[in-house]
Amino acid sequence: MSSGDRNARGARNTPTVWGNIPPRSPNFTGREELLDQLHRRLLVEKATAVLPHALHGMGGVGKSLLAVEYLYRKMTEYDVVWWISAERTAQISLSLVELAPRLGLTRGSDASSTVAAVLEALRIGKPYSNWLLVFDNAESPKAVQQFFPPGGHGNILITSRNPQWASAAKPLEVDVFRREESKQLLRLRGPEISDEDADRLAEALGDLPLAIEQVATWHAETGMLVDEYLRLLDEKRVDLLRGTAALDNQHPVIAAWNISLDQLETKNPAAYQLLQVCSFYAPEPIARALFARMPRGSIAPELDAALEDPIRLGQVIREIGRYSLARFNHRNNSLQMHRLVQAALLYRMTEEDRATMRRGAHLLLAANDPNDPNDINRWDRYGSLYPHVVVSEAVRSQESWVRNLVVNEVIYLLRWGDYTSGLELARTAYETWSETLGRDHPQTLLVARWLGFLLFTMGSYQEAADLNASVLDAYRRTMGHDAQDTIDALGNVAIDHRVRGDFAESLTLTESVHQQYLRMLGPDDPETLRAAHNLGVSLRLAGDFARARDVDEMTWNSYVTMYGQDHVDALRTWLGFILDIRELGEYSNALLYHQEIVERSAFLLGGDNPLTLSAFRHLATAQRLVGRHELALRTAEQTRDVLMRRYGPENPETQAAALELTVSLRQCGHVDRALTDGIEVWNQFTRLYGHEHPHTLTAAGSLANTYRVRGDAAAAQHICRAALRHLTTRLGDDHLSSLACRSSLASCHHDLGEPDAALELDTDAYQRARRMYGDDHPHVLAQAVNVAVDLRSVGRSEESDQLRDRTVERFKRRLGSRHPALRSAADLDRMVIDYTPMPL
Incomplete structure (x- = not known):
């Protein structure tokens, strides 16, 4: 901590950032020795856990009260003090996202990106280095520790009933x-x-x-x-x-x-009934607003009357507080019960009472459903409802609108970025409703569709495909082939075909879905536009970039007209359009657009948002294609590192970034590292997709290029032969990936002293590329240079010179006079042609 920090803090009475701290108990008594011990340990230890004494191991010893009292006494010694309810990871994420703007960070569209930015800001100490995070009721060390900043000069305080924290943090035992x-x-x-x-x-x-x-x-x-x-x-x-x-x-x-x-x-039956209802919620703050919306149905006569009258409801809450049965926090207008009060209430109830009050708890939750989980402005509400949805076991409700809330919470968690919590809730709901409602019930199938998408997002491809196929079959049996739900389910199955590498079948299905939506809803309906976006994805994977460009441009314009250019759907389709024009050879325009979408997405969604990271990864490719190799290397490495930190090494996005990094490494002369990384990337692609998936084969072709540049043309030739055979089977002879691999194989023949074989392969690739993309596409020009090299090798020097000269002029017009490829063309150096796989 600098002297400036100390002087600035000494001039104020509270920390610069002070958030979510519960009210101080006016009757706090004793504990002086414990408070002193806690302060001494926080001065020395990175993390301190306030635990119940091992002889008691129970709640009620005042762990949280001790922490709160310490914060109020020592607040001026910190720049940032932030209280986090830590029983569930979703609540931790929500609390850290709330901290983001207080640290001067832009709040992203999903939890993971924002949480990562907050933890990084705390680690580096900007703008505040002297911080204290309190994780209250942190039960699972494994689940909670992932939210600890990885370093920095701040402190972490944990309150927990779990003695396992003693091995993860310096323990301070609190006795009676x-x-x-x-x-x-x-x-x-x-x-x-x-x-x-x-x-x-x-x-x-x-x-x-x-x-x-x-x-x-x-x-x-x-x-x-x-x-x-x-x-x-x-x-x-x-x-x-x-x-x-x-x-x-x-x-x-x-x-x-x-x-x-x-x-x-x-004395007050309504107050007692309200407590009974709250006993089924999580022991976390319950917003008073939860009781302000009338449920769709009666709970109990006295409580119904109180809920209908705000004045009477206020009296009920005050009566609860008089007996210390719950604490009301006026700062955030919420009610919180201790878990032991909840235990006492549950013990007192008969089975009939429990059923009635649990149903009441569910009805109040459902009454507060904003019913729009895709709206970022509603996420705070869904975040506050989520722990109570889980603890109250809302998945077991017999009310359809309560089940609808559960589905909306799943969607919220997906959009928010908490995939693990979303998967757990979706799986629990699917299994529960399959048993109670039947697998063909509309709400069972609805949550199954979201479960399938979560599984796909997390890389559990086979499980997602099996579930999506069963959902499609159920819809066809129960609703018919032309129902909208059936068409939606067919779209999910099309994604599974992409994962398997069946790009042609995926295109057929995606086109069918789009045509059906056009007939049913018209061209400008949001569902039709979503289907059109997916059609663009399939067209790119199939290599039809010209048609993909037309579809994406039309879809993007419709999104902008409907939502504005900053809507997430508009940005996603715009990125697709940029990929289209880039693959059609418009490298300079594509680079400008890539730079713009990265800046816009980072500003709107946050730097670690999945869409931002995808755009950033493709920016590295665009920088490489225009010849800015060192910049491309820095961009690729940064993107790979962020994705590695956020998703882990086995995530498909991480591996796609790693593949791009190997190409940049090779082009910047780091061939040995490119080879080592390239082998790992190819192995990872094989594990993700299988040996014959086009993406795996493309990674193999890139690895072969590295082997050849390193001087091992024989190894490269062996890889290219197998890859080309499978690529032409899967994608055809004219796909850019097949053409790039054919060129790589020709280069291997050339390096091994087989110029005739090289000329035959290069000429075939060159003619195919010209028919597909015209004479001025950069890939076609690179193929032309390699043909010119082959012509020189077989003694046809005049033809070689003529082709070289024409190609150099075309390169100047297409890529500018400063592009590195221009010198290679003039010097008749063989060109390495790499293809970047399109996103699934």
Whole structure:
């Protein structure tokens, strides 16, 4: 920390960034030694975990209260203090995304990109190096540690009931109160309580801080005599011990709350019923707005009346707070219950009561569904609903609109970027609804479609294909071949054909889907435009770039007219259009567009957004094609590194970036590294797609080029022969990938002293390329240079010179006089032709 940081902080009373910190308890008592220990450890340790004492291992010892008190006492010693509810990874992501703008970061369109940017900003200490993140109720070290900044000068504070944190962070064990601390808190709220009575109460409650606070509040509100309270406590404890052993050593505090709950149930049934409903939610903040929208159906008469009247609802919430049964946070207007209060409520309910109140919890959640998970402005709402959807087991609801909320949460998690949580929720819903509703039920099939897309996104291709095929079959049986749902499902199956390398079949299916939407909905319907975008993808993969350009340009213009040029769908189709014109040889224009879309996407969506990263990866290719090789290498390496960090080494996008990097490495003279990396990329492509997938074969062709440049033409020839045989079978003789591989094989023959064979192959490739792309396409010009080299090798020098001269002039007009290829053409150096696989 610099002296400037210290001086700036000394001039203020709070941190620059102070977020989501729960209210300070006005009755916090004792714990001075623990607070001192915590401060000393945070000064030394990177991460400190506040855990329950091993002898107790239970909730209610005041871990979170201790953390909150520490923050309020030491706030001026930090620049950033941020509180994170850490029971679920989705909530951690949401909290870190909320932190992004406070750090001066642009909020991206998905969680992962924004979270990565936040963690990186904290790591490098810009704009703030002295930060403290609090992960509250962090149960799983493995799940939570991925959200720790990888370095930096800040600190991490964890509160948890899980003793496993002791091996992952410096532990600080929190025990129950010392007896004097218990008596101090009791007398703080009830000065008239004698020392002897305070001692009896503390003994009965096992000095558990949460129970002591609750009893102190109860006594202050009711004035009940200590003897009477202890008698009731004994009765409730006996009832508990008769009823269940599942509560273990929580009996004292559960019994204490049952006394308060008895009183509340009698005095204010609506307040008691609201607590019952909330007992099915996550022990995390429940926005008061959740109760402001009337559910589609009755829950209980008293609660229904309170929900209909905002004034009465406010009175109900205040009554709950009077008995310390829940805390109301006025800063974020939310209600939060301790899990032990929830346990007490659940224990008291009959099976019928539980069914009624769980249904009420689900109805309130469904009433708050914005029903538009694709709208980024609705994501905060879905994020706040998500933990309660999961904990309340909304997937088991019998109400269709509750199930609709579950599907919308799946879509939100997908768009948000939390693929793991989305996959878990989608899989749970699919399995549950398959059993309760049947596999052919419309909502079962709907969530199955999203499950299939999540599986595809995460690279589980075979599982996605199997599921998509079964969904398509179900729709055809139940709704017919022409139903819109059936057509949508057919589009998903077309994607599976791309994954298998069946580009022709995928094109046939995608074109069929587009034509059906044109007939059903017209050319400008959003569903038709989505189908048109997918048609462009299939056309590119099949090598028909001219038609893909026409389709994409029309689709892009329609998107811009409908949504504006900054809409995600418009940007995605614009990227497709840029790829089309690039592959048609318009390298200079494509580079300008690539630069523009990278800047626009990064500004709108964030630098680590998948669309931004895809555009950045293709920018490296465009830079290489216009001859800016060193810049292309830097761009390719940066893209590969970001994708590696975000998705891991086995992700298809990471491997596509790694392939582009090997080409740039070779062209910049780093041949040995290009070879090592190229072998790994080819092996990874083989694992992802199989030996005969066009993408794998293209990676093999690139690897062969590296072998040849390195001087091992025999190895390159062996690879090229096999790759070309499979490529022509899969894609035909005229696909750019086949033509590039044919040229590579010809170069191998040339280097091995077989000029006649080289000339035959090069001439064939050259003539095919001319017919497909005209005389001025850069690939055609490169093929012409290689033919000229072959002509010189077989003694036909005059023909060679004439072809070279014509080609040099065409290169000047097409690529400019400074392109490196111009000198190679003039010197009759053989040209290495690489092909970049198109996205699936």
